[in-house]
Amino acid sequence: MAGSTFATGRRTLARLLAPLLCLALAGCASTPLRGTGDLGVVIERASGSVQIVDNSHAQSLARVQGLGDLSHASVVFSRDARYAYVFGRDGAISKVDLLAARLVKRVEQASNSIGGAISSDGRVIAAQNYSPGGVKLFDADNLQLLSSVSTAAFGGGESKVVGLADMPGNRFAFALYDSGEIWLLDASTPSAPKVQRFEHIGKQPYDGLASSDGRYFIAGLYGEDGLALFDSWHADAGVRRILAGYGRGRQALPVYKMPHLRGWSIAGDYAFLPAIGQHEVLVADNRSWAQVATVPVLGQPVFVMAEPGGRRVWVNFAFPDNDKVQVIDVPTRQVIKTLQPGRAILHMEFTPRGDAVWLSSRDDNKLLVIDTATLTVRRTLPALEPSGIFFSSRASRMGM
Amino acid sequence: MAGSTFATGRRTLARLLAPLLCLALAGCASTPLRGTGDLGVVIERASGSVQIVDNSHAQSLARVQGLGDLSHASVVFSRDARYAYVFGRDGAISKVDLLAARLVKRVEQASNSIGGAISSDGRVIAAQNYSPGGVKLFDADNLQLLSSVSTAAFGGGESKVVGLADMPGNRFAFALYDSGEIWLLDASTPSAPKVQRFEHIGKQPYDGLASSDGRYFIAGLYGEDGLALFDSWHADAGVRRILAGYGRGRQALPVYKMPHLRGWSIAGDYAFLPAIGQHEVLVADNRSWAQVATVPVLGQPVFVMAEPGGRRVWVNFAFPDNDKVQVIDVPTRQVIKTLQPGRAILHMEFTPRGDAVWLSSRDDNKLLVIDTATLTVRRTLPALEPSGIFFSSRASRMGM
Numbered sequence: 001m002a003g004s005t006f007a008t009g010r011r012t013l014a015r016l017l018a019p020l021l022c023l024a025l026a027g028c029a030s031t032p033l034r035g036t037g038d039l040g041v042v043i044e045r046a047s048g049s050v051q052i053v054d055n056s057h058a059q060s061l062a063r064v065q066g067l068g069d070l071s072h073a074s075v076v077f078s079r080d081a082r083y084a085y086v087f088g089r090d091g092a093i094s095k096v097d098l099l100a101a102r103l104v105k106r107v108e109q110a111s112n113s114i115g116g117a118i119s120s121d122g123r124v125i126a127a128q129n130y131s132p133g134g135v136k137l138f139d140a141d142n143l144q145l146l147s148s149v150s151t152a153a154f155g156g157g158e159s160k161v162v163g164l165a166d167m168p169g170n171r172f173a174f175a176l177y178d179s180g181e182i183w184l185l186d187a188s189t190p191s192a193p194k195v196q197r198f199e200h201i202g203k204q205p206y207d208g209l210a211s212s213d214g215r216y217f218i219a220g221l222y223g224e225d226g227l228a229l230f231d232s233w234h235a236d237a238g239v240r241r242i243l244a245g246y247g248r249g250r251q252a253l254p255v256y257k258m259p260h261l262r263g264w265s266i267a268g269d270y271a272f273l274p275a276i277g278q279h280e281v282l283v284a285d286n287r288s289w290a291q292v293a294t295v296p297v298l299g300q301p302v303f304v305m306a307e308p309g310g311r312r313v314w315v316n317f318a319f320p321d322n323d324k325v326q327v328i329d330v331p332t333r334q335v336i337k338t339l340q341p342g343r344a345i346l347h348m349e350f351t352p353r354g355d356a357v358w359l360s361s362r363d364d365n366k367l368l369v370i371d372t373a374t375l376t377v378r379r380t381l382p383a384l385e386p387s388g389i390f391f392s393s394r395a396s397r398m399g400m
Numbered sequence: 401m402a403g404s405t406f407a408t409g410r411r412t413l414a415r416l417l418a419p420l421l422c423l424a425l426a427g428c429a430s431t432p433l434r435g436t437g438d439l440g441v442v443i444e445r446a447s448g449s450v451q452i453v454d455n456s457h458a459q460s461l462a463r464v465q466g467l468g469d470l471s472h473a474s475v476v477f478s479r480d481a482r483y484a485y486v487f488g489r490d491g492a493i494s495k496v497d498l499l500a501a502r503l504v505k506r507v508e509q510a511s512n513s514i515g516g517a518i519s520s521d522g523r524v525i526a527a528q529n530y531s532p533g534g535v536k537l538f539d540a541d542n543l544q545l546l547s548s549v550s551t552a553a554f555g556g557g558e559s560k561v562v563g564l565a566d567m568p569g570n571r572f573a574f575a576l577y578d579s580g581e582i583w584l585l586d587a588s589t590p591s592a593p594k595v596q597r598f599e600h601i602g603k604q605p606y607d608g609l610a611s612s613d614g615r616y617f618i619a620g621l622y623g624e625d626g627l628a629l630f631d632s633w634h635a636d637a638g639v640r641r642i643l644a645g646y647g648r649g650r651q652a653l654p655v656y657k658m659p660h661l662r663g664w665s666i667a668g669d670y671a672f673l674p675a676i677g678q679h680e681v682l683v684a685d686n687r688s689w690a691q692v693a694t695v696p697v698l699g700q701p702v703f704v705m706a707e708p709g710g711r712r713v714w715v716n717f718a719f720p721d722n723d724k725v726q727v728i729d730v731p732t733r734q735v736i737k738t739l740q741p742g743r744a745i746l747h748m749e750f751t752p753r754g755d756a757v758w759l760s761s762r763d764d765n766k767l768l769v770i771d772t773a774t775l776t777v778r779r780t781l782p783a784l785e786p787s788g789i790f791f792s793s794r795a796s797r798m799g800m
Contacts, residue, residue, distance in 0.1 A: 033499045036435040037481025037795045038522075056479050056522060079456050079752075081437025081481070099433045120753040122438075122456060168709035168754050169773055188773065214709045214753075215668070233668075233711060233731055268615070268633075269687060287669060308798065309568035310613045311633060331633050352479075352796030353520040353614075354568050373569055373588065395437045396752030396793035398708065 031099055036081040039098045040349070040391040042360065042367060043073045043086070044384040050086060051383055052098050055351050055358070055391055058369045058379045062101035067094045073388055074115040077395035078140060079122030084390070085140075087116045093127060095143060098392065107143045109136055117166040117400060120214075124190045126164060126172045133158030135174065137190045146190040153179050163208020163219055163261065165399050167232055173217035175205035175228075182208075182219060182230050182239055201228040201239040207261040210399030220261045221247060229289065242289040247276060256300055256318035265306035265313055267330045272313045274301035281315060283333060295333050297326050303347065306330070307372060308354035316345045316359075325359065327375065337375050341368045349389035360386035431499055436481040439498045440749070440791040442760065442767060443473045443486070444784040450486060451783055452498050455751050455758070455791055458769045458779045462501035467494045468508075473788055474515040477795035478540060479522030484790070485540075487516045493527060495543060498792065507543045509536055517566040517800060520614075524590045526564060526572045533558030535574065537590045546590040553579050563608020563619055563661065565799045567632055573617035575605035575628075582608075582619055582630050582639055601628040601639040607661040610799030620661045621647060629689070642689040647676060656700055656718035665706035665713055667730045672713045674701035681715060683733060695733050697726050703747065706730070707772060708754035716745045716759075725759065727775065737775050741768045749789035760786035 039061075042051040049065040067073075069090035076085050083104065086094040091110030096103055112131035118124070118140060125138040135149040151159040156178070164174035172185045180203055184196040203223025210217050219228040225247030230239045259274035266272075270292070271284045281304050283293040299321025306313045313328040322344050327337040342361025349358045356378060359368040367381040367389070394400050439461075442451040449465040467473075469490035476485050483504065486494040491510030496503055512531035518524070518540060525538040535549040551559040559576035567573050572585045580603055584596040603623025610617050619628040625647030630639045659674035666672075670692065671684045681704050683693040699721025706713045713728040722744050727737040742761025750757045756778060759768040767781040767789070794800050 031433060033431060033433070033482075035478065035480030035482025035499070036437055037477070037792065038479050077437070078435065079438050080435030082433075082435025099435070121755040122753075166753075168707070168711065170755070213668075215711070268613075307568070308613070309615060311568065311615070353522075353566075353798055355521040355570070392437065393796035396796060398753055 031101075034099065036098060036392055038351075038392070039081065040358075040389060041075050041084045041086070041096065041098070042358075042383055042386050042390075043070050043075070043388040045070045045073070045362070045387045046385040048088075049384065050084070050096060051386075052096075052101055053358075053367075053381070055356070058356070058381070060381050060383075064096050064101055064103055066103055067096075067106070068092045070387070072114055075388065075390035075394075076116065076118045076125070076400055077390075077392050078118070079395060081392040081395040084392075085116065085118065085125055087113060087127060089114065091127075091129065091131075093125065093138065093143060105143050107138070109138070109145070114162070115164060117164050117172055119170040119172070119187055119190075120166055120168050120398065121170055124170065124187050126166075126185075126187065128161035128164035128174055129158075130160045133160045133176075133178070135161055135164065135172070135185065137187055137193060139190075147193055149185060149193060149195065151176050151179070151183075162206055163217075165208060165210035165217060166214065167210060167217070168214045168398065171232075173208065173210060173230065173232070175201070175208045175219040177204055177206060177222075180205065180223075182217060182228060184217075184230075184232065184235065196235065198230060198239045201230075202226065202241065206258065209261045209264060212266065212397065212399055214398035218242075218261065222258070243282075243284060243291060245291065246273070246282065256320075257302055259300075259302050259304075263301075263303035263305060265304055265310075267306035267310035267313055270330075272304045272306065272328070272330075274304045274315075281313070281328065293333055295328055295335065297328075297335060298324060298338065305348050305350070307357075308350055308352065312336075312372075314348055314357060316348060322346075339370070339375065341370070341377065342366060346387045347389050349391055352391065352393035358389045360389055362386060431501075434499070436498060436792055438751075438792070439481065440758075440789060441475050441484045441486070441496065441498070442758075442783055442786050442790075443470050443475070443788040445470045445473070445762070445787045446785040448488075449784065450484070450496060451786075452496075452501055453758075453767075453781070455756070458756070458781070460781050460783075464496050464501055464503055466503055467496075467506070468492045470787070472514055475788065475790035475794075476516065476518045476525070476800055477790075477792050478518070479795060481792040481795040484792075485516065485518065485525055487513060487527060489514065491527075491529065491531075493525065493538065493543060505543050507538070509538070509545070514562070515564060517564050517572055519570040519572070519587055519590075520566055520568050520798065521570055524570065524587050526566075526585075526587065528561035528564035528574055529558075530560045533560045533576075533578070535561055535564065535572070535585065537587055537593060539590075547593055549585060549593060549595065551576050551579070551583075562606055563617075565608060565610035565617060566614065567610060567617070568614045568798065571632075573608065573610060573630065573632070575601070575608045575619040577604055577606065577622075580605065580623075582617060582628060584617075584630075584632065584635065596635065598630060598639045601630075602626065602641065606658065609661045609664060612666065612797065612799055614798035618642075618661065622658070643682075643684060643691060645691065646673070646682065657702055659700075659702050659704075663701075663703035663705060665704055665710075667706035667710035667713055670730075672704045672706065672728070672730075674704045674715075681713070681728065693733055695728055695735065697728075697735060698724060698738065705748050705750070707757075708750055708752065712736075712772070714748055714757060716748060722746075739770070739775065741770070741777065742766060746787045747789050749791055752791065752793035758789045760789055762786060 299317035343363035743763035
């Protein structure tokens with residue numbers, strides 16, 4: 001059942017009565033008017049639900065249920081920041097109305113999927129699929145299928161698609177796990193998208209990320225060391241290898257969890273990224289991509305996320321250290337704080353201008369709102385095995 | 401009269417009737433629910449009004465009147481992107497509800513002012529004043545005065561304040577025109593803000609800007625060449641001079657309009673900035689601040705604004721070339737297009753992910769929505785002598 005509101009803040013008599021009176025009137029909102037710039041969605045992985053939250057007042061607004069298998073899920077937002085598109089592990093896309101707190105539409109579009117993106121004009125949703133592979137494009141308004149892009153190799157099956165990210169000009173970049181390619185898809189005419197292929201970019205790309213200006217696309221490689229860098233301003237130059245020492249190939253260390261590539265950050269002039277299988281955060285120059293330093297941390301890093309101002313970088317960890325979070329001071333590259341906020345800290349999301357960071361503690365069934373100035377817990381909120389946290393300010397960002 | 405709606409899009413019978421029925425019900429919205437991530441405000445300078453616009457559908461939604469002297473005006477947005485705070489030339493702050501299309505409150509807080517900012521937590525509005533000088537802090541909810549920060553020199557009058565910008569941690573940076581200083585104001589406790597002063601930064605700073613991560617503050621100098629750079633990560637190192645050749649001191653060229661410093665852009669690894677009094681855009685390395693190139697343009701540049709993806713830079717001009725706009729390709733640093741969209745093009749605003757740019761043509765009383773992919777006019781909208789255009793996605797940005 002979608003849309004049960006369980007926390008609404010201040011109530012006046014008028015506000016309690018108004019919804020009852022309004023429900024009968026088509027076109028009349030039963031919810032008071034509110035802005036959508038400070039809303040967010042929290043994935044509740046075990047229950048197939050999301051919580052809608054308000055990051056100005058650090059409160060939960062509602063729970064929306066019926067979203068299916070959210071054991072891996074990601075979220076993008078409509079251009080007006082009213083709707084969240086939730087991509088579930090089961091290949092479904094769920095469109096959630098954040099104002100009315102209800103599931104507007106749900107489309108089962110693949111049997112196994114790990115995410116998607118929204119075009120720069122906000123009109124097209126792209127889903128990247130594992131099984132079957134390929135990319136599908138949908139109308140963002142009604143989730144009607146606009147086209148399917150096959151990733152089948154000559155005579156082979158569809159390649160799994162990973163790392164899909166939006167680029168300027170209604171384009172999407174993504175990597176093909178099985179065939180070792182990066183594709184740039186132009187969805188300006190979404191019923192007839194055009195593909196530019198870059199082959200032999202490396203073995204088994206397993207994830208990808210775009211730079212925040214949408215210029216670069218970087219794919220991580222599972223089958224060999226290093227990363228594949230594509231510069232969309234110089235597409236003719238093809239794809240080149242960077243950070244040759246980065247990967248899992250060289251080291252025999254057990255890897256408890258392959259870090260998401262999206263857990264990278266640019267802070268100041270440097271990229272901070274999780275070393276794979278090692279207790280280190282790597283620091284690379286964001287122009288040359290040469291590694292310039294390592295920062296020792298207490299476990300295997302998963303997400304390495306810079307505050308919006310870039311002054312500090314927050315790190316969470318793989319099991320067995322996933323109850324801790326460390327904070328790195330960027331100028332000195334030193335850990336300045338270790339927090340132990342709860343069991344199984346799976347994700348972190350900063351408020352748009354960085355006054356707070358929200359953490360999800362899956363095994364303690366709670367969200368923590370931490371004040372970034374004092375590094376203290378400002379509030380905890382109950383949640384059902386929360387994982388990803390996504391704020392609506394992402395609506396105006398590229399490379400999501 | 402505030403709030404007259406003159407364009408609402410599709411109308412249904414229910415939607416026409418609903419407001420009439422709803423008006424009697426406190427707490428029940430007379431406007432349909434809508435997201436606020438794609439709204440904007442256009443200053444109509446001669447009539448003291450603003451237009452509320454929708455940048456997804458390129459349409460006007462409403463006009464709000466009664467905002468006073470908007471011959472120079474700037475706008476910031478509430479954290480939830482529902483409200484716009486308009487700073488007028490006459491020292492007034494007007495809080496406009498974008499959903500209800502009405503003026504919520506108007507405070508006359510100085511006799512001459514040129515702008516303000518909102519704190520990183522969204523709770524404090526800071527106004528920078530010319531006459532009398534100083535900075536005032538207001539509660540963002542109700543516009544109650546929280547404190548006044550005097551900029552009076554020992555035995556002298558209040559210094560004019562320029563370039564005020566928000567920095568992370570509820571801080572504001574600004575420059576003092578008369579005493580040649582940069583101040584960093586910590587408004588974490590807005591009733592008792594703390595000031596850090598940097599003296600002797602250069603003669604007559606006339607404007608300032610913050611970097612998009614809120615780390616740097618740069619002041620332009622009217623009384624001498626060069627710019628003053630403050631690095632908030634290394635405040636102890638004080639303020640240093642950059643781009644020594646930048647300014648109006650060396651050249652005897654007439655300057656038709658001092659460019660706004662906020663008309664700078666970072667695109668790729670470079671800053672693009674308007675040369676003062678010359679028909680050039682300057683290109684500087686954004687790490688070393690060394691000038692690396694100039695791009696010849698057809699007139700004296702005013703705003704030099706990068707598309708959100710940084711791939712191209714758009715330039716408008718001072719009189720007599722203010723009917724033209726040029727587009728620079730960033731990798732080749734060449735002008736690739738000259739547009740002549742209307743008389744007196746005063747401002748440009750990109751949609752958050754850059755699919756369009758809106759231009760204001762004051763003397764043709766129109767707005768132009770230009771498709772950045774095709775460089776053609778997608779739509780024109782009537783407006784009363786429009787100047788500044790501000791989209792609500794600014795709510796989640798720093799250094800505004």
